[in-house]
Amino acid sequence: MFGRRACTVVERTTYGPYVVVDVHDPDGPAPAPGQFYMLAAVERWGGGDGERPFLPRAFSVLRAREGRLSFLFDDVGPGTNRLMDLDREDELWLTGPLGEGWRPTDRRPILIGGGVGIAPLVALADTLDAPEVLLGFRDAHHAQAAALVTQGSDPSVTTDDGSAGHHGLVTELLPDDLSGVELFACGPPAMLEAIRRLGVPAQLALESGMACGFGACFGCVTPLAEGGYARVCVDGPVFAAAELAEVPAH
């Protein structure tokens, strides 16, 4: 579907410090897990901190069902701050679904998410039969978002401060023997870079600041192992770990 469309917010739910916003999108194509949308509030987009936000913001779809899309927000700046403030009946500009999502695998999937990066893994878990899910958060308050994973067994949780689940990094929960496994990961760049360095089959969903989300601006590039750059928006956001030179810190 070409162009952006205004969708109405139908529900707003909090999970610890996170907010899930559901919008009614009856006419849009159904997204594949790992695809994303460019979002901007119809009202008060601009005029915030530093007269921002101006550009739309890229968000993986958290969940899609029956003409309803869910997005997961964490307050990290003027754009997310405004999106978290959306309430029922408010309108959201939405462009998408965009990008290349998760690819199917014949190997045993393990899903690894960190913080707000759990969103595309929730969408993926909805399509799998009881997958193994490992989630890392800052603390117990943030770890309330683990309840978003409703498929299969409870996810294993780690926290940076030990206030819930295992005290440490989420990658510490990976089995020693990863033969036959494919990792599906989304989270902070340092987490994704650690997974990339494992050298095992892995798909990494990258985040990048984007102006457009559909390949126009060339602003969201990530360096490739073969040299040069790929656009996160149209060549990703999901990449095979082996394709990437590194996961940049920004």
Next chain:
Amino acid sequence: MIDFCGLQLEHEVINGSGTFDAIAARRAFGAELLDRFPFSAFVSKTITLKPRAGNPPPRLWETAGGMINSIGLPNKGLAGYLEHDLPQLAELPVPLITNVMGSTAEELTELAAACDERPEIAAIELNVSCPNVATGLDIGAVPAELERVVAGVRPATTKPLIVKLTPNTADVAACGRAAEAGGADAVSLINTLRAMALDSDGEPWLGGRTGGLSGPAIRNVAVAQVAAVAAGVTVPIVGMGGVQTGAHALDLLRAGATLVAVGTESFRDPAAGGRIARELREKAANSANPFA
């Protein structure tokens, strides 16, 4: 229909070079893009003789009412463009304008001559916002240098030649006159304004250190520069800079432009060009003679 250098265009709104990748957009949005193509002509991103990877990231910075980009003109090079991109761009429902950049008059001439041979290309736009490696002068910023380079390229093509002026110069009106004196069939302006953003440690945020400011923040700079250039040239002008609505486009037309280009607004709304063209038409219908 609008006559622009002999091209017959459906409406006044085209895209700014480097702000819309029609090939990627077709992948993202499907055939509907061609049915509702937002621009009356399509301007390619800048093509150089050799392939370029572009600048290291980060490449974007959001500002108050705009953005700074430091993309660095990534492209497949002339041969890659002609072989891979041109056949796909030729399928667009509108005339194709190919934007080229070289660091010497000789490079620009080679690019223009190669474009001249291709019937799929309707017109050529020269990006002269680049230092001349031979003379060290910024080609587009120094009127005498600009006139010399345009005059050098002119014999290489019979297609319409548009010179994209840089706003990062002391006297844009003199640059417009120089482009016309060198043989340009049209000028386009404004390119982005050179800008820098610092991170929390005071270091440049962008991988290219500086970048180009675009968006509504530069809109009234564009109106002033289009008016200044229009006062001194007889060739048509493509005006651009922060256009978000038909009213903004009308400002540039009234300042002296024949066409208007949309850039940053397409990032916020991929179909913005079509909406702006519609708003312009509605304004024309509501007004006795707005373009006289």
